[in-house]
Amino acid sequence: NREFSGQLDTAIQIFRNEYPKRFLHQLVSGQLDMDRLDYLSRDSFFSGVSEGIIGSSRIIKMLNLHNGQLVVEAKGIYSIEKFLVARRLMYWQVYLHKTSVAAEKMLVNILRRAKELASRGEDLFGSPSLRYFLYNNASKNEFSEKGTALKHFVLLDDADFISALKVWMSHPDTVLSVLCTSFINRRLFKVEIKPEKSTAEELAGWEERYSAHFGIGMEEARYFMADETVTTDTYSSDDDTINILMKDGSIRDIAEASDMLNITVLTRKVQKHYFCYFKL
Numbered sequence: 001n002r003e004f005s006g007q008l009d010t011a012i013q014i015f016r017n018e019y020p021k022r023f024l025h026q027l028v029s030g031q032l033d034m035d036r037l038d039y040l041s042r043d044s045f046f047s048g049v050s051e052g053i054i055g056s057s058r059i060i061k062m063l064n065l066h067n068g069q070l071v072v073e074a075k076g077i078y079s080i081e082k083f084l085v086a087r088r089l090m091y092w093q094v095y096l097h098k099t100s101v102a103a104e105k106m107l108v109n110i111l112r113r114a115k116e117l118a119s120r121g122e123d124l125f126g127s128p129s130l131r132y133f134l135y136n137n138a139s140k141n142e143f144s145e146k147g148t149a150l151k152h153f154v155l156l157d158d159a160d161f162i163s164a165l166k167v168w169m170s171h172p173d174t175v176l177s178v179l180c181t182s183f184i185n186r187r188l189f190k191v192e193i194k195p196e197k198s199t200a201e202e203l204a205g206w207e208e209r210y211s212a213h214f215g216i217g218m219e220e221a222r223y224f225m226a227d228e229t230v231t232t233d234t235y236s237s238d239d240d241t242i243n244i245l246m247k248d249g250s251i252r253d254i255a256e257a258s259d260m261l262n263i264t265v266l267t268r269k270v271q272k273h274y275f276c277y278f279k280l
Contacts, residue, residue, distance in 0.1 A: 032070070130164055194274075
């Protein structure tokens with residue numbers, strides 16, 4: 001903003017919800033913002049999951065203003081209902097799909113192991129930006145003040161990690177090499193969706209199996225599994241609301257205005273426990 005002599009003042013105010021016309025912030029960040037309308041259809045197309053397809057153009061046409069607030073005209077209720085249901089389905093079928101969770105946890109464990117080895121003085125292959133984070137404990141201040149951490153962070157992409165993992169496949173450390181080889185060959189963690197988190201006894205049992213199979217310590221065996229609790233809600237009135245402009249001029253929350261679907265069901269947080277483990 002300084003480089004542009006303050007020309008971004010208005011945009012920054014909108015992003016921070018400090019601009020008088022609050023509906024502009026709602027369009028940028030809200031329960032029905034343009035980002036969500038965009039990524040649901042786009043991700044649905046590229047993932048092949050048709051449930052995420054929504055009528056974005058129809059919803060946009062139904063948008064209106066009432067006392068400076070963003071509202072949806074009553075005849076757009078059904079489009080909003082479909083939007084909320086589509087969002088719920090996409091979260092559990094795509095974003096939080098068990099394969100996605102398994103791949104993420106596996107990659108996290110690989111990077112945790114690499115970080116641990118780096119802290120011991122092991123020389124690990126990596127791009128300059130990846131090595132920066134392996135061999136430095138970047139603080140929040142280093143992102144906001146010095147700029148070094150932020151500079152390296154924005155340079156990271158898939159290529160940095162994939163190239164490092166391919167080299168680490170032949171690393172003498174058993175944990176790192178086995179996990180990297182499995183990840184590159186798409187032998188991902190298996191996943192069990194459980195009603196509650198795994199007990200300490202269950203986790204200890206898995207640790208003993210991995211310890212005996214690979215000839216490693218119990219601490220190292222923990223890298224071959226992960227216990228994750230995933231929670232999400234589709235519609236939260238605490239964050240913002242989707243207001244419907246009724247034909248009589250009154251304003252009602254979508255959870256009250258809907259006559260077809262019990263939207264209040266979507267406001268409840270859904271929690272699932274994922275136990276990810278390396279299959280021997």
